[in-house]
Amino acid sequence: xxxxxxxxxxxxxxxxxxxxxxxxxxxxxxxxxxxxxxxxxxxxxxxxxxxxxxxxxxxxxxxxxxxxxxxxxxxxxxxxxxxxxxxxxxxxxxxxxxxxxxxxxxxxxxxxxxxxxxxxxxxxxxxxxxxxxxxxxxxxxxxxxxxxxxxxxxxxxxxxxxxxxxxxxxxxxxxxxxxxxxxxxxxxxxxxxxxxxxxxxxxxxxxxxxxxxxxxxxxxxxxxxxxxxxxxxxxxxxxxxxxxxxxxxxxxxxxxxxxxxxxxxxxxxxxxxxx
Amino acid sequence: xxxxxxxxxxxxxxxxxxxxxxxxxxxxxxxxxxxxxxxxxxxxxxxxxxxxxxxxxxxxxxxxxxxxxxxxxxxxxxxxxxxxxxxxxxxxxxxxxxxxxxxxxxxxxxxxxxxxxxxxxxxxxxxxxxxxxxxxxxxxxxxxxxxxxxxxxxxxxxxxxxxxxxxxxxxxxxxxxxxxxxxxxxxxxxxxxxxxxxxx
Numbered sequence: 001x002x003x004x005x006x007x008x009x010x011x012x013x014x015x016x017x018x019x020x021x022x023x024x025x026x027x028x029x030x031x032x033x034x035x036x037x038x039x040x041x042x043x044x045x046x047x048x049x050x051x052x053x054x055x056x057x058x059x060x061x062x063x064x065x066x067x068x069x070x071x072x073x074x075x076x077x078x079x080x081x082x083x084x085x086x087x088x089x090x091x092x093x094x095x096x097x098x099x100x101x102x103x104x105x106x107x108x109x110x111x112x113x114x115x116x117x118x119x120x121x122x123x124x125x126x127x128x129x130x131x132x133x134x135x136x137x138x139x140x141x142x143x144x145x146x147x148x149x150x151x152x153x154x155x156x157x158x159x160x161x162x163x164x165x166x167x168x169x170x171x172x173x174x175x176x177x178x179x180x181x182x183x184x185x186x187x188x189x190x191x192x193x194x195x196x197x198x199x200x201x202x203x204x205x206x207x208x209x210x211x212x213x214x215x216x217x218x219x220x221x222x223x224x225x226x227x228x229x230x231x232x233x234x235x236x237x238x239x240x241x242x243x244x245x246x247x248x249x250x251x252x253x254x255x256x257x258x259x260x261x262x263x264x265x266x267x268x269x270x271x272x273x274x275x
Numbered sequence: 276x277x278x279x280x281x282x283x284x285x286x287x288x289x290x291x292x293x294x295x296x297x298x299x300x301x302x303x304x305x306x307x308x309x310x311x312x313x314x315x316x317x318x319x320x321x322x323x324x325x326x327x328x329x330x331x332x333x334x335x336x337x338x339x340x341x342x343x344x345x346x347x348x349x350x351x352x353x354x355x356x357x358x359x360x361x362x363x364x365x366x367x368x369x370x371x372x373x374x375x376x377x378x379x380x381x382x383x384x385x386x387x388x389x390x391x392x393x394x395x396x397x398x399x400x401x402x403x404x405x406x407x408x409x410x411x412x413x414x415x416x417x418x419x420x421x422x423x424x425x426x427x428x429x430x431x432x433x434x435x436x437x438x439x440x441x442x443x444x445x446x447x448x449x450x451x452x453x454x455x456x457x458x459x460x461x462x463x464x465x466x467x468x469x470x471x472x473x474x475x
Contacts, residue, residue, distance in 0.1 A: 006449065013448035017422070019429055044471060048455040051469045052423035056401040060305040061315065064326050065294035071330050073290065 004041055012042045016049055089269055092262040099255040106251060282341055286333045293330050300342055301326075303425065304349045310420040311353040313409045321356055325349035343434040350417055350435060357413055396466040403465060407457035411450055418443055419450035 014020045015028050032038050068074075276284075276292070278299075284292035304325065308318035329348045336344055408416050414436075421432040422443070433443045459471045 006445075009452050010445050010448035013451055014444055017429070019444065044455050044459075045451050047469065047471060048451050048458060049423055051400065051458060051465075052404060052419065052451075052454065053426070054397070054400065054469070055404045055424050056397050057302075057424075058306055058309055058315075060301040060322070061319065063298065064301045064304070064319075064322050065297050066290060066326060066330055068290060070323075070327055071290055071293075073288075 004037065008038065009041065009045070012038070012045055015042070016046055086269065089262065089265040092258055092265055096255070096258040096262050099251060099258050103249075103251045103255055278341060282333075282336065285330070286336065290330070293333065296341065296345070297326055300345050303342065304346055307346060307417075307420055307425060308349055308353055310405070310408055310424055311350065311413065311416060312356065313405060317356065321353045322349055325352040328352060340431070340434060343431060346435045347437060351437075354413060399464060400466055400469065403458060403461045404454075407454050410457055411453055415446050415450040415453065418446040419454065422447055423451070 011020065011024065011028055015025065020028065032042065276295075278296070281292045281296050285296060301322065304322045305318055308321040308325075309315060312318045312321055325345075325348045329345050332348070408420070411419070417436055418432060418438075421427045421435055422429065427435070429440055429443050429447075432447075433440045436443065438446070455471075458465065458469075462470070
């Protein structure tokens with residue numbers, strides 16, 4: 001083996017692997033038939049090669065998969081922007097709840113306030129208490145007066161009808177003249193609840209056996225007219241609604257806006273988290 | 276999902292896709308690292324570090340054989356570690372026998388199909404080969420590991436080692452020659468059918 005040069009060893013190594021070109025391969029084969037030293041070298045190299053190929057192969061003792069920390073991927077930490085978004089979301093949520101509670105509270109207290117936004121706003125303004133408001137007092141006084149004057153008004157209508165029949169005037173024209181003005185409609189609206197209480201009062205009065213005949217007479221005479229009295233304010237309501245649309249409740253606007261803001265900030269927070 | 280799709284996903288930052296590629300090639304990488312480094316702990320470190328480097332440099336992969344590219348990173352990591360050790364020699368902490376031989380982990384060598392005698396012979400052969408490999412310079416060692424132990428052809432080995440084909444051929448011949456001389460020294464310790472001067 002000592003007689004071999006590195007080129008021969010290289011050729012023999014490549015010969016074993018079949019990596020010699022055909023010309024070199026043929027030449028080496030011819031030499032191998034003649035040179036025993038070359039044959040011995042080839043045999044020892046082949047044995048070494050087989051030994052190496054028989055060497056045990058190891059399985060990886062564990063998985064070498066990467067964790068996000070190993071790969072340098074930062075863990076999802078709340079950044080400044082997402083923190084702000086969270087705060088915004090919390091604030092809008094609180095405002096939304098406040099708006100809802102306010103809405104329900106005012107509806108619960110007022111009862112008919114959503115139907116009468118003007119009265120609602122005058123109460124919520126809070127600059128003056130309702131008792132101290134002269135306009136409210138006037139309205140209340142007028143409403144009670146209207147309630148008391150209703151039978152008189154009907155009597156007037158009857159008298160007008162009788163006069164018109166006598167004078168030959170159109171009864172519809174007279175009714176139009178006698179119809180309540182827009183100003184008195186709001187008063188009539190306030191007094192809408194008044195006739196509901198009247199039958200109870202009437203019942204109480206008629207149930208008293210000692211009541212004077214003169215006191216009972218006007219009450220009995222107004223009894224059959226009541227449905228017409230109640231109908232007048234309802235018609236007036238419809239006319240008012242058609243002429244002047246009800247102003248939007250500010251609490252409702254506030255509720256809708258805070259709800260929309262809460263949804264928007266939630267959506268933004270979701271987008272940021274995905275990024 | 277095929278390898279190309281996994282590479283595309285991984286290069287976009289999909290760690291799961293890259294981990295699936297790791298699972299395919301980790302045994303190859305580990306075997307090479309073990310043979311180059313000579314001990315299991317260092318091989319584990321080198322493979323893990325190589326995988327991290329590969330993930331971080333995946334955008335630099337320009338196509339071709341992903342296996343060769345990945346194994347090249349692992350072998351370069353092994354080179355770097357061996358160079359570092361040369362500069363700062365350390366004493367290994369692995370358990371050793373009375374003859375200062377590193378004790379192999381039997382769990383990684385057990386093949387249920389072979390008898391205890393065969394296992395013992397293979398373990399002995401593996402130890403002898405590793406001892407002789409350790410005696411080679413790292414450039415020659417790498418080529419013989421890739422071609423004779425891992426079974427790669429010359430062009431693939433050239434790709435992984437980053438050397439020309441002619442260099443692979445010459446280094447392989449010299450490495451085989453050196454290993455033969457080393458293994459002949461083991462004489463009777465080698466399995467009978469691998470002993471030099473006998474009819475194997």
